[in-house]
Amino acid sequence: MTNPVISNSVIRRLPRYYRYLGDLKDAGYTRISSKALSEQMNLTASQIRQDLNCFGGFGLQGYGYNIDDLRKEIGHILGIDAPKKTIIIGMGNLGKALAQHLKFENKGFILTGLFDVKESLIGQMVRNIPIRSTSTLDEFCRDNKPEVAILTTPKEATHALSDQLVKLGVKGFLNFTHYDLTASHPEVTVENIHLGDSLMTLSYRLSEK
Amino acid sequence: MTNPVISNSVIRRLPRYYRYLGDLKDAGYTRISSKALSEQMNLTASQIRQDLNCFGGFGLQGYGYNIDDLRKEIGHILGIDAPKKTIIIGMGNLGKALAQHLKFENKGFILTGLFDVKESLIGQMVRNIPIRSTSTLDEFCRDNKPEVAILTTPKEATHALSDQLVKLGVKGFLNFTHYDLTASHPEVTVENIHLGDSLMTLSYRLSEK
Numbered sequence: 001m002t003n004p005v006i007s008n009s010v011i012r013r014l015p016r017y018y019r020y021l022g023d024l025k026d027a028g029y030t031r032i033s034s035k036a037l038s039e040q041m042n043l044t045a046s047q048i049r050q051d052l053n054c055f056g057g058f059g060l061q062g063y064g065y066n067i068d069d070l071r072k073e074i075g076h077i078l079g080i081d082a083p084k085k086t087i088i089i090g091m092g093n094l095g096k097a098l099a100q101h102l103k104f105e106n107k108g109f110i111l112t113g114l115f116d117v118k119e120s121l122i123g124q125m126v127r128n129i130p131i132r133s134t135s136t137l138d139e140f141c142r143d144n145k146p147e148v149a150i151l152t153t154p155k156e157a158t159h160a161l162s163d164q165l166v167k168l169g170v171k172g173f174l175n176f177t178h179y180d181l182t183a184s185h186p187e188v189t190v191e192n193i194h195l196g197d198s199l200m201t202l203s204y205r206l207s208e209k
Numbered sequence: 210m211t212n213p214v215i216s217n218s219v220i221r222r223l224p225r226y227y228r229y230l231g232d233l234k235d236a237g238y239t240r241i242s243s244k245a246l247s248e249q250m251n252l253t254a255s256q257i258r259q260d261l262n263c264f265g266g267f268g269l270q271g272y273g274y275n276i277d278d279l280r281k282e283i284g285h286i287l288g289i290d291a292p293k294k295t296i297i298i299g300m301g302n303l304g305k306a307l308a309q310h311l312k313f314e315n316k317g318f319i320l321t322g323l324f325d326v327k328e329s330l331i332g333q334m335v336r337n338i339p340i341r342s343t344s345t346l347d348e349f350c351r352d353n354k355p356e357v358a359i360l361t362t363p364k365e366a367t368h369a370l371s372d373q374l375v376k377l378g379v380k381g382f383l384n385f386t387h388y389d390l391t392a393s394h395p396e397v398t399v400e401n402i403h404l405g406d407s408l409m410t411l412s413y414r415l416s417e418k
């Protein structure tokens with residue numbers, strides 16, 4: 001079903017489709033035209049048709065899209081039906097916010113472990129999971145084989161930590177740190193979230209006006 | 210200095226340039242070739258030259274870039290030298306993490322107010338700023354005229370809240386909520402951060418492999 005020529009921007013739109021279709025489903029709708037979907041999503045109808053055609057096309061002429069089918073199909077393309085064991089390292093406010101608020105199970109992930117170096121945090125329960133000492137990471141990974149790590153650690157600590165995690169078999173990273181994981185480990189999959197960069201982009205767009 | 214035809218991807222790279230140049234400056238370097246900069250940043254040298262040419266071009270043939278000058282110039286383009294008063298609404302773990310860890314001052318912002326509806330949070334100090342009740346927002350905005358709001362509120366609360374803030378003169382939003390601010394207020398500048406979408410994109414890229 002996946003296709004190597006799918007552009008970055010299409011891939012970035014897929015989660016939005018998935019979210020919107022979920023909202024429509026929750027609101028009781030069963031089908032939608034590409035025109036109506038495009039208005040909701042602030043895209044053109046032809047862009048939506050093109051995007052979905054990348055994956056084989058789902059709409060029927062004159063009928064539009066069956067919301068539930070399309071949502072399931074996009075969920076499948078996104079790998080949401082293949083849950084990946086996930087750990088968070090760095091359980092300060094950001095780590096706690098992520099552990100508590102992200103709907104991992106609806107997005108293709110199962111949260112299985114939380115880690116920090118700080119003595120005062122170790123043993124605290126977040127979402128029914130105890131925060132463990134980072135010193136137990138080797139043992140935990142050998143026993144539980146997490147595939148994904150979410151990093152909110154300081155930049156200085158992240159170099160050694162990511163080397164360790166890659167050796168332990170972690171294949172995907174959600175990286176909130178400023179450490180450039182892709183440069184040191186091109187073999188793993190990294191999604192970077194640089195909150196500071198988003199601030200600067202906002203600053204630019206405001207200055208531009 | 211700014212230019213309406215500058216592409217989104219160039220704009221998104223500017224904060225990265227700014228960060229890397231800051232790291233190089235901190236490490237004591239004074240100049241760098243586009244080749245060396247490109248290797249550090251995982252871009253091609255010609256892409257860097259093209260990007261910077263959008264803003265008038267800064268490099269000298271055979272010399273490369275003066276790190277401090279280029280960084281200042283990019284900072285100016287990003288509007289970092291024109292600090293914008295900023296408030297955070299929603300001071301749960303995510304709001305606290307943002308207030309404590311983001312380097313607002315280095316990125317064109319001054320954090321001036323923190324707000325929440327939750328009684329138990331009101332009066333707590335974060336970064337020497339008290340958390341205020343959201344019910345005092347009108348008064349605070351009239352007195353302090355913040356230009357930017359960072360929203361970490363629940364989706365249900367965000368509709369009315371954003372209407373209120375736009376009326377009070379807020380012109381830029383860093384939006385962590387699932388509420389589609391751009392659709393309801395096309396006149397303001399919005400930078401969306403959908404952490405859940407980043408998770409789904411990571412899931413897609415992992416499934417693809």
